[in-house]
Amino acid sequence: xxxxxxxxxxxxxxxxxxxxxxxxxxxxxxxxxxxxxxxxxxxxxxxxxxxxxxxxxxxxxxxxxxxxxxxxxxxxxxxxxxxxxxxxxxxxxxxxxxxxxxxxxxxxxxxxxxxxxxxxxxxxxxxxxxxxxxxxxxxxxxxxxxxxxxxxxxxxxxxxxxxxxxxxxxxxxxxxxxxxxxxxxxxxxxxxxxxxxxxxxxxxxxxxxxxxxxxxxxxxxxxxxxxxxxxxxxxxxxxxxxxxxxxxxxxxxxxxxxxxxxxxxxxxxxxxxxxxxxxxxxxxxxxxxxxxxxxxxxxxxxxxxxxxxxxxx
Amino acid sequence: xxxxxxxxxxxxxxxxxxxxxxxxxxxxxxxxxxxxxxxxxxxxxxxxxxxxxxxxxxxxxxxxxxxxxxxxxxxxxxxxxxxxxxxxxxxxxxxxxxxxxxxxxxxxxxxxxxxxxxxxxxxxxxxxxxxxxxxxxxxxxxxxxxxxxxxxxxxxxxxxxxxxxxxxxxxxxxxxxxxxxxxxxxxxxxxxxxxxxxxxxxxxxxxxxxxxxxxxxxxxxxxxxxxxxxxxxxxxxxxxxxxxxxxxxxxxxxxxxxxxxxxxxxxxxxxxxxxxxxxxxxxxxxxxxxxxxxxxxxxxxxxxxxxxxxxxxxxxxxxxxxxxxxxxxxxxxxxxxxxx
Numbered sequence: 001x002x003x004x005x006x007x008x009x010x011x012x013x014x015x016x017x018x019x020x021x022x023x024x025x026x027x028x029x030x031x032x033x034x035x036x037x038x039x040x041x042x043x044x045x046x047x048x049x050x051x052x053x054x055x056x057x058x059x060x061x062x063x064x065x066x067x068x069x070x071x072x073x074x075x076x077x078x079x080x081x082x083x084x085x086x087x088x089x090x091x092x093x094x095x096x097x098x099x100x101x102x103x104x105x106x107x108x109x110x111x112x113x114x115x116x117x118x119x120x121x122x123x124x125x126x127x128x129x130x131x132x133x134x135x136x137x138x139x140x141x142x143x144x145x146x147x148x149x150x151x152x153x154x155x156x157x158x159x160x161x162x163x164x165x166x167x168x169x170x171x172x173x174x175x176x177x178x179x180x181x182x183x184x185x186x187x188x189x190x191x192x193x194x195x196x197x198x199x200x201x202x203x204x205x206x207x208x209x210x211x212x213x214x215x216x217x218x219x220x221x222x223x224x225x226x227x228x229x230x231x232x233x234x235x236x237x238x239x240x241x242x243x244x245x246x247x248x249x250x251x252x253x254x255x256x257x258x259x260x261x262x263x264x265x266x267x268x269x270x271x272x273x274x275x276x277x278x279x280x281x282x283x284x285x286x287x288x289x290x291x292x293x294x295x296x297x298x299x300x301x302x303x304x305x306x307x308x309x310x311x312x313x
Numbered sequence: 314x315x316x317x318x319x320x321x322x323x324x325x326x327x328x329x330x331x332x333x334x335x336x337x338x339x340x341x342x343x344x345x346x347x348x349x350x351x352x353x354x355x356x357x358x359x360x361x362x363x364x365x366x367x368x369x370x371x372x373x374x375x376x377x378x379x380x381x382x383x384x385x386x387x388x389x390x391x392x393x394x395x396x397x398x399x400x401x402x403x404x405x406x407x408x409x410x411x412x413x414x415x416x417x418x419x420x421x422x423x424x425x426x427x428x429x430x431x432x433x434x435x436x437x438x439x440x441x442x443x444x445x446x447x448x449x450x451x452x453x454x455x456x457x458x459x460x461x462x463x464x465x466x467x468x469x470x471x472x473x474x475x476x477x478x479x480x481x482x483x484x485x486x487x488x489x490x491x492x493x494x495x496x497x498x499x500x501x502x503x504x505x506x507x508x509x510x511x512x513x514x515x516x517x518x519x520x521x522x523x524x525x526x527x528x529x530x531x532x533x534x535x536x537x538x539x540x541x542x543x544x545x546x547x548x549x550x551x552x553x554x555x556x557x558x559x560x561x562x563x564x565x566x567x568x569x570x571x572x573x574x575x576x577x578x579x580x581x582x583x584x585x586x587x588x589x590x591x592x593x594x595x596x597x598x599x600x601x602x603x604x605x606x607x608x609x610x611x612x613x614x615x616x617x618x619x620x621x622x623x624x625x626x627x628x629x630x631x632x633x634x635x636x637x638x639x640x641x642x643x644x645x646x647x648x649x650x651x652x653x
Contacts, residue, residue, distance in 0.1 A: 209376070210418060211413050211415055211418040211419040212418060212419050212420055212421045212422075214374050214413070214419075215411070215413055215419045215420070215480070215483075216421070216429075216432075217374060217402070217405065218372055218374060218405050218406065218410055218411045218484070219405065219406045219410065219432065219433050219483060219484070219486070219487075220402050220403065220404070220405040220406030220407060220410075220433070220435075220436070220487065221402070221406075221432060221435060222402065222435065222436075223398070223399075223402070225432065225435060229421075229424065229428075229432065230421055230424075233421075233423055233424070234421065234422070234423055237423065307423065308422075308423055309422075309423060309425075309467045309469070310422060310423075310467070310469050
């Protein structure tokens with residue numbers, strides 16, 4: 001019950017943040033150089049056509065009224081029409097969102113899969129060769145830009161070995177979609193894994209020295225039980241916080257990775273929209289990214305409250 | 314009682330060293346003692362004298378890079394000195410267990426008390442409900458009110474004394490024969506200290522176990538112990554029953570410890586602190602480790618390390634100058650026939 005209250009409270013706290021985000025995305029259209037009505041009407045349009053477009057877009061109304069209309073539309077999921085493709089933006093986002101979410105979750109899962117065991121082993125073997133090797137690898141992984149890693153992997157696994165598609169999206173089956181995600185997800189997971197490994201290692205180094213680990217051993221617990229219940233469980237607390245920050249970064253990174261691998265996700269849409277100066281789309285995806293980051297943060301706080309009972313509700 | 318009683322633990326010439334980059338810390342440097350069934354054996358000494366490391370050596374829970382380099386540890390007839398971790402863990406909890414000094418840091422902050430209690434029975438073939446029932450009983454045994462509710466809580470919801478009680482419940486869950494209590498009350502305030510000591514004492518009777526009680530508090534020793542070993546710089550300096558220790562100490566260090574206690578007959582007097590500070594365990598002085606601070610120091614003390622000598626049945630002392638220390642009087646009157 002207390003936890004439910006906590007979640008509701010956190011949801012309410014999201015509202016003011018979202019409001020600020022809407023103001024910023026709304027103003028974005030007005031802050032960019034050039035006149036949207038002129039852009040929409042076309043460069044060689046006559047002045048009266050531009051004026052007609054202005055009225056059609058509602059840009060002749062006072063600013064506060066425009067904002068109010070924008071808010072009302074947002075709540076009813078009416079995100080406007082793409083300037084370039086003349087399609088409802090909500091529809092375009094709806095098509096692409098699953099790809100980005102799948103990519104982000106897959107990258108996160110892969111990152112965790114590498115980070116937990118490697119971070120644990122490095123922490124356990126602090127200052128020994130294994131630890132040094134793992135730490136140097138993480139440094140290298142952090143230092144490599146993801147678009148470059150992506151290209152290298154593409155050359156190896158797609159061009160040379162022909163194991164995986166070099167990019168694009170093959171929606172014939174779930175498996176073909178999965179195959180298209182392997183390389184980009186792996187590329188993205190490297191940095192995440194590296195950052196998590198370093199954090200996990202430091203947590204483990206700290207936690208295996210704690211009295212409660214010795215006390216757990218003194219109860220006659222098996223090595224596995226001490227590891228699972230006491231060392232890893234306690235190390236996870238800080239790693240989960242970091243993971244949520246990484247997920248936010250992964251969402252942002254999707255712009256690069258989806259462009260490199262030509263995946264039809266939100267990131268690629270953002271890139272295309274910016275290139276084409278498709279402001280209604282840009283406005284919506286920026287809002288969407290902000291919303292996703294807020295949702296990830298909320299989820300993290302909820303998971304965190306399960307992991308660490310000391311969290312204040 | 315001594316002599317006829319069976320030994321639960323025998324430690325013979327135990328040496329536990331911590332090799333550093335360019336120095337060797339001899340935390341325990343040849344400690345021998347035994348603990349009999351049903352007795353409380355006290356290990357007393359200043360911080361860093363090796364009493365905790367002696368305990369950790371017995372439990373096989375030495376922190377890196379500590380290692381038992383020599384000696385023998387025999388628990389209930391079984392040599393456990395070089396047992397593998399896998400074998401050792403079968404003895405922990407069941408034959409020997411420990412309670413640590415810091416109840417704050419010795420329990421996991423993220424698991425319910427219940428879970429930390431029930432895991433004591435990981436290897437026992439019991440259903441979840443039975444384990445839970447046992448957990449309730451254990452909490453009740455250590456005097457935690459409404460255990461059914463409290464065991465659903467986390468350690469941060471417990472007070473220091475309650476945590477120590479919970480830790481005792483966990484340590485005693487599988488009815489060990491030997492309980493090692495490493496300064497169990499040092500972190501608690503005085504009224505709670507007394508409650509915990511009484512609890513440990515009554516549980517000792519109830520569960521028929523032996524206790525090694527590590528402390529730097531002579532008051533606790535007097536209250537709890539049957540026999541006592543006084544440690545200094547990784548060595549036992551004097552070992553005898555508790556009455557002899559307080560009636561007629563024979564080692565200058567023991568005597569100095571007694572003299573540093575406040576004297577109720579002489580209120581307001583300055584306490585007699587022992588001059589100097591304990592030696593660095595990596596650079597022990599030649600000879601007796603206590604000589605730089607000793608009031609009786611002779612030439613031989615600076616050259617040769619004294620051996621442990623039994624000066625009366627059950628009373629051993631490590632000192633060259635026993636003729637000088639024969640005049641020592643302790644802080645209590647010796648009962649008839651007890652004087653060494």
